[in-house]
């Protein structure tokens with residue numbers, strides 16, 4: 520699976536500009552022969568939480584139409600990071616995944632809201648996991664702060680995910696947590712991690728990228744460093760089988776000990 524990670528700056532509270540930028544990145548990544556393009560978190564509006572009434576995509580209609588059109592045009596799968604949405608009068612941080620036929624194969628609302636950035640005061644949390652199939656591979660997708668909950672990644676791995684997509688707006692002061700947590704999640708779940716963080720600034724935070732792709736054995740296949748750009752790598756799912764066979768962590772779990 521050929522992957523493109525879009526490590527972009529996100530214009531604050533300016534969806535039109537962001538849709539334009541994302542269209543350019545998707546075109547560029549598709550031309551490079553990519554199969555799956557991955558976007559960062561909240562790329563339509565940034566963390567402009569006080570302006571969600573104006574900015575949030577109602578029922579994700581604009582995003583779904585946009586991603587579906589581009590996926591079909593370029594014959595690529597798109598893991599659409601996440602966007603601010605409004606559904607039934609509430610705001611959500613929502614990931615849409617679109618396959619190369621333009622079909623929406625998954626819709627996921629971020630399950631853990633990040634209190635340090637007041638997300639819980641403005642948005643509602645999702646209530647279900649996010650497992651979907653792309654190119655015949657079982658995939659999982661979680662969003663940013665969801666990463667701090669190992670049981671949540673494990674839930675997806677237990678449902679069969681061989682790769683976890685993790686879009687983020689993870690601020691620079693805690694980038695060491697980002698890197699260590701991602702690597703741990705890959706090793707403990709023996710799966711690929713494809714994690715996309717934004718760059719740039721908003722009124723409250725600075726973001727320094729460091730998007731990462733990590734193999735099931737923990738090797739760093741890609742590190743985006745701090746600049747804007749598209750980064751490419753390839754995933755070989757035989758590696759997931761090989762690692763899970765070498766150290767059969769999933770067979771060795773003793774679940775009766777883990778109950779509280």
Ligand SMILES: O=C(O)CCC(=O)C(=O)O
Pocket residue numbers: 633636662663664665667688689690693696
């Ligand atoms: O957990 C963190 O340090 C960052 C989380 C975050 O920025 C988010 O969920 O938006």
